Amino acid sequence: MPASFSLRIESGDQAGETHALEGSGLTVGRRPGNDLVLHDPSVSGRHARLSIEAGRIMVVDFGSTNGTFVDGERVEDSPLDPGTSLRFGKVDVSVHAGEPPAVAAAPAAAPAAMPAASPPPRPEPEPELDLEDDLDLELEDSAEPGAPGNLDDDFDDEVHQIDAADLGRAGKGPGLLPLVLAAVVALGGAGWYFAGMPGLPGGAGDDTPQRAVAKVPGNLLADPSFEGDDLGGEGAAWQLDETAPVSPWVADAWRAGGELGLGCDLEDGEWALVRSKPVLISRSRGMRLGATAWAEGSASIQLGLAFLDDQGDHPPARAWTAPMTEASGDSELELAVVAPPGYESVRVLLRASATGGAGSAAFDDIFLVDQPGQPAAQAEGFTGLELGSGQLTISHADRPLIVKLGAGGSASVRVSEGGLAVELGGRDLELVLDPGFFAEGLATLGTGGYQPHGDAFEDEGVTSIVLGQGVHQMRLDLGAPTTLVGRPLAQGFRLSAKLQSSSLELELGFAEERAQAARLHTRAQNAERDGDLSMALGAWGKLLDEVPFDAELVLAAEAGRARLIAAGLAELDELQDDFERARFFGIPDLFDQCLAGIADVGARYAGSEVETVASSLGERLAGEAKAAVGADVDELAAARAAVLELIDSTGSKKLADHLRARDGASSTLKGND
Numbered sequence: 001m002p003a004s005f006s007l008r009i010e011s012g013d014q015a016g017e018t019h020a021l022e023g024s025g026l027t028v029g030r031r032p033g034n035d036l037v038l039h040d041p042s043v044s045g046r047h048a049r050l051s052i053e054a055g056r057i058m059v060v061d062f063g064s065t066n067g068t069f070v071d072g073e074r075v076e077d078s079p080l081d082p083g084t085s086l087r088f089g090k091v092d093v094s095v096h097a098g099e100p101p102a103v104a105a106a107p108a109a110a111p112a113a114m115p116a117a118s119p120p121p122r123p124e125p126e127p128e129l130d131l132e133d134d135l136d137l138e139l140e141d142s143a144e145p146g147a148p149g150n151l152d153d154d155f156d157d158e159v160h161q162i163d164a165a166d167l168g169r170a171g172k173g174p175g176l177l178p179l180v181l182a183a184v185v186a187l188g189g190a191g192w193y194f195a196g197m198p199g200l201p202g203g204a205g206d207d208t209p210q211r212a213v214a215k216v217p218g219n220l221l222a223d224p225s226f227e228g229d230d231l232g233g234e235g236a237a238w239q240l241d242e243t244a245p246v247s248p249w250v251a252d253a254w255r256a257g258g259e260l261g262l263g264c265d266l267e268d269g270e271w272a273l274v275r276s277k278p279v280l281i282s283r284s285r286g287m288r289l290g291a292t293a294w295a296e297g298s299a300s301i302q303l304g305l306a307f308l309d310d311q312g313d314h315p316p317a318r319a320w321t322a323p324m325t326e327a328s329g330d331s332e333l334e335l336a337v338v339a340p341p342g343y344e345s346v347r348v349l350l351r352a353s354a355t356g357g358a359g360s361a362a363f364d365d366i367f368l369v370d371q372p373g374q375p376a377a378q379a380e381g382f383t384g385l386e387l388g389s390g391q392l393t394i395s396h397a398d399r400p401l402i403v404k405l406g407a408g409g410s411a412s413v414r415v416s417e418g419g420l421a422v423e424l425g426g427r428d429l430e431l432v433l434d435p436g437f438f439a440e441g442l443a444t445l446g447t448g449g450y451q452p453h454g455d456a457f458e459d460e461g462v463t464s465i466v467l468g469q470g471v472h473q474m475r476l477d478l479g480a481p482t483t484l485v486g487r488p489l490a491q492g493f494r495l496s497a498k499l500q501s502s503s504l505e506l507e508l509g510f511a512e513e514r515a516q517a518a519r520l521h522t523r524a525q526n527a528e529r530d531g532d533l534s535m536a537l538g539a540w541g542k543l544l545d546e547v548p549f550d551a552e553l554v555l556a557a558e559a560g561r562a563r564l565i566a567a568g569l570a571e572l573d574e575l576q577d578d579f580e581r582a583r584f585f586g587i588p589d590l591f592d593q594c595l596a597g598i599a600d601v602g603a604r605y606a607g608s609e610v611e612t613v614a615s616s617l618g619e620r621l622a623g624e625a626k627a628a629v630g631a632d633v634d635e636l637a638a639a640r641a642a643v644l645e646l647i648d649s650t651g652s653k654k655l656a657d658h659l660r661a662r663d664g665a666s667s668t669l670k671g672n673d
Contacts, residue, residue: 050080057095059086213258214292216367220279221348224366226250226260231274238262238350241273248272248352256292256331256364263362266299266354272361276348278308279368281339286373289348290334291366293324299359300325303333303366304349304388307340314342314434315491317403318349319387326359335388338373341398377413377420380508381471384413384420392422394506396472403492404432419474419508427502431476431495433467438493440468443548446481450544452558457486465495469551477505510549517547517554524560533564534606541607561608568610571601572617579621591625 050059060077061068069087070078080086082097213225223237231250232240240247246264254263264272281287287305295301300323307317319337324330339346348368352361376392377384382401385393390409394402405411409425433442443452447461462484465476478484480500487494524539540557548554575597582590595618602614 056080211257214256214365214367216290216369218369219367220370221276221366221368225255225258225364226262227258228260231262237277239275239277241275244272245270246272246352248274248350254362254364256362258364261362261364262350263360264352265358265360266352267358268298268354268356271351271353274350274363275306276368278345278347280345281307281343282370284370284372285339286337286371287339287346287368288334288336288371289366289368290332291350291363292331293333293361293363294331295325295328295352295359295361297326297354297359298357299352299354299361301333301361301363302349302351302389303335304351305335305337306347306349307343308345308347309342310344313436314400315403315432315489317343317387317393317400319391320349320351320389322389323353336371336373337387338375338385340385340387340393340400340403341383341395342400377415379415379419382420382474382506382508384422386412390425394420394474399436399472400434401437401468401472401474402431403434404430406430407496416505418505420506422504422506424499424502424504427499429478429495429497429499429504432489433493433495435492437468437472440470440472441551442467442486442493444484445475445545445548449541450548450554453486455486456488459484462497466548473508473510473549475507475510475549477507479503479505510547513547513549514553517543517550520547521553521556524557528560528564533568533604534608537561537564537605537608564605565609568601568605568608569613572598572610572614575601576617576621579625583624591621595622595625 050057057080058077059068059070059075059080061075067074069075069085070080071085072087080095082095084095086093086095213227216224221237226238230236231238232247246266248262248264250260250262252259252261254261262274266272289303289305291303293301293303302320302323304318304320307319309316317340319335321333321335324333346368348366350363350366375383376386381396383395385395387393390406390411392402392405392411392413393400394405394413405422406424407426407428407430410423411425412423414421414423441452442454443450443466444459444462444464445451445466446459446463448459451457451459453459460483461481463478463481465478465484467474467476478497478499478501482497482499484495484497487496520539520543524536524543527533527535527539540561543553543557544561575594578590578597579594582594598614598618598621602611602618605611605614
């Protein structure tokens with residue numbers, strides 16, 4: 001099989017073009033508008049690579065969005081034979097053995113005719129290429145009309161050829177990418193390549209002259225404009241998120257200033273994320289982030305900051321700009337924040353996503369500078385910080401407590417009479433607790449009373465959340481009953497709910513409430529000592545439901561209530577056993593004693609679960625007692641007589657007389673009933 005091949009574009013804007021492919025240095029890449037270009041395989045963001053290996057052409061897909069298809073089947077890598085159907089995204093290409101046919105020259109004087117019996121000499125075999133070496137491309141200089149290198153800029157069924165000699169000579173050239181681009185220009189591809197590009201102001205997608213990279217004094221980023229950066233490489237200034245379905249690439253098509261920018265194409269539902277190297281947070285802890293960026297189609301873009309704890313004690317806190325779309329009509333994004341306490345460094349985040357259709361997005365000329373700022377609110381030693389779009393953090397002194405409060409849209413915090421007032425842009429609540437703060441305690445208050453939680457849960461009718469203990473303690477008032485869901489995270493704990501109101505109150509400082517809790521605890525202890533169990537249970541219940549702001553008193557109240565309720569339920573169990581014995585022996589007066597005892601237990605434990613259980617048990621046993629007392633008197637009398645006769649026969653006259661007297665008393669009682 002020959003060691004040279006040609007590609008013919010069958011669909012797309014360049015349908016009809018034919019390109020020669022010889023050696024292993026050419027790549028087919030996709031750009032906005034589904035155009036094909038030949039370029040250096042080392043350039044980030046390529047679609048796929050074509051190379052010749054052992055006299056056979058190979059295609060390798062680089063995780064492209066729209067995929068590479070061989071004979072209609074999506075592939076990651078595959079050999080190609082002549083006649084194979086090849087498709088890059090939406091552009092079809094056919095593969096042919098050998099070089100493409102020669103281009104028809106422009107009309108000119110006819111050369112002398114060759115004798116019919118003398119066919120043209122066969123060309124010498126192409127030199128074998130060393131595929132291990134990098135190959136640079138040069139244009140073959142020829143003055144012959146229609147020869148490769150002297151092509152007009154029209155694209156109808158033209159043939160563009162780069163021969164093996166060119167490739168062989170190019171190995172000594174000054175670099176692959178500039179010569180490849182020069183080859184594309186000579187092939188007539190530069191016109192459609194650049195003209196079809198979307199672009200930033202002054203970028204490659206319009207006719208505006210290229211402008212210099214914007215210089216921002218104090219910029220903390222190592223490569224703010226992606227000039228020469230090895231995107232995603234080891235030690236690179238920018239790293240790709242490996243979990244994202246799309247990887248952005250660096251190219252001149254995405255630039256705002258300089259030669260290169262960062263961008264990507266997205267299908268519906270896809271997203272991409274790029275992170276910078278960590279940057280140390282300054283002593284002022286304030287910073288300003290900005291970039292020139294754009295979104296096209298259904299794409300949206302955001303700038304963000306991820307605050308990092310170098311010791312790993314706290315989960316990452318994030319700040320984001322509001323999403324920018326094509327409809328925003330803006331090309332500048334900025335975010336000014338104060339870093340939360342407990343975090344020593346920060347990464348810049350570049351995020352693009354598409355919803356409702358395909359789109360494109362790009363970033364360039366990014367800056368991060370120190371800019372002193374002030375917290376949004378401070379009260380009782382607590383600090384509220386607003387982190388961009390729809391998120392807050394709450395900290396105490398130098399410790400983060402609530403890493404995230406809010407769920408997008410908008411979020412603001414201010415000082416209020418009771419502590420801090422929070423205003424959310426929507427009705428969705430998402431709250432992430434720092435793991436150390438979660439360990440201090442979490443409980444819900446509402447229709448179910450005081451409910452402590454240490455693991456995943458779902459509570460209905462929750463009106464407020466009690467968090468932490470001591471100086472860190474707070475209560476988040478939700479305004480109206482809602483269903484609250486709690487789920488553990490790898491670091492910390494998440495709470496989420498649908499709210500009735502977007503206004504929340506974060507109550508802080510509970511000195512008066514703690515004093516009231518102490519009084520209730522003392523009252524409960526005295527009532528238990530005096531035997532007034534109902535009062536003791538009521539005092540401890542009020543402490544838990546209304547003023548659960550002293551951790552030690554909360555634990556004492558829970559233990560006291562549990563102890564008394566267990567004792568009351570045990571008393572009811574004993575009375576139920578007595579009732580079963582009375583029914584077995586058929587002694588009616590014992591029924592009355594058991595029922596009276598059950599009623600007494602319910603009264604002594606009034607206001608608790610014991611009273612509820614006693615009431616239900618008493619009603620059930622009263623019905624059973626009435627049925628037992630109404631049994632056939634003759635059958636009962638016959639049974640008793642048989643027992644007495646047996647006792648007499650054993651010589652136990654005194655016991656028999658005692659039972660006869662007791663039986664007479666019971667019979668009299670039954671007759672009176």
